[in-house]
Amino acid sequence: MKWTSLNPRWTNWQGKRVWVVGASSGIGAALARNLLRRGASVALSARRIDALQAVAADLPTAWIVPLDVTDPAAWDASHRTLRQEWEAIDLIVFCAAEYRPLRPWDIRADQVRKTVEVNLNSVYYGLEVVLPGLLSQQSGGIAVIASIAGYLGLPNATVYGPTKAALINLAELLYTELHAKGLGVYLINPGFVKTRLTAANSFPMPALQTPEAAAEAIVDGLARGRFEIDFPKRFTRLLKFASLLPYRLRLAALQRVTGIS
Template identity: 65%
Template structure:
């Protein structure tokens, strides 16, 4: 029943207008391909125009819309263009991300700026562009792609992890503020997914999933109207439980995960 769901349930994608930002590869690209196959109109955005064109190649309902998510004016211009083409946007999926495994003593100022602006600031730029129209319509949905790395301070995620923790916090307050206005807010927390970002890791990644499996899990969660869509379930439940341990236990366990320099 709809009343038992925290959000609207997305079961029929026919004709729906979905904008995926950060869709030139990985989860975003796979989600775009899957939604196109289900009958949605899908716009894909990112900095790599050739990769975007490949995602929607041969798809009359697909639209490649190159932009830099780190530039506020790009969000406004792209949203205006979509509204002229589609009249309105039903769902915006925030997938843009940067990641490089770093320990605290390896922090680089430029790397930190670029990662925070891509993973976090770009979401604020996008919300500033799309929410006013959704508020007028009293409808629409936003999907934030965070990570289980935002649950707690994991090794190698010195910059990436805090940006994802911020997105988790942001999704919660967005839901509280926007739900009364008919706007859906969905938080996606994947575990390890095989993408160009996780290819940087030089350690064994437990419960590593394909992008196809990740896209299927996201669509399953959207169909159920869930607020948090976390997968794979066993891994994400274990991480959530670890994050709720008292600091005396949690920090000791985290230290065991760390490798000495």
């Protein structure tokens, strides 16, 4: 049996129209710069216009489209702006994320609401506006940045982890529903990446990567047509193995590794 790519391969970015949502910093900013250098036309979206301007500096094919991802009406307005200029979108990348280290006994409703809105609900808002066009053209792709935090119930990720687990589930069902309709769906599960979000962590972060290295891994995965793009492998493979253990072993291992008893 010959194995083939689960998704279309993105090997030539010249002229491709890519909407990177959450492009003001971290992985989103690094990915936008990477794709712009490869010749793609990239729309950069986030709330912080000054940060988007910094990302777009000296990159003439960058296009700043401010967007509050938690506002469904803003999604509709931004999408209409893009369609007027581009007519169609080839790839949308959902990068927006909210994270705060949180233990169960520190749960606060306002923080829960914000994290769920940014990490999960915003993806649904975006899908509502982009899917009709992608289905009509029967081509293009959807890339969702989740996290290895979605593999297991990890400490400090009381809200963040469940939202990322939901995105993993969502990407799987999107692939099942949309692959036959000509669309690619790409699930991106990074390990620890040095960003303003992970700067809040007070614990050692194994295999910590730069945003630029993360962007390169994503582009490589897209070029290979992978469904799941996870990195760095030396870390993600360990967590995947742990996720396959029976709960008695898995939970004991988590307590031992994290020092929680």
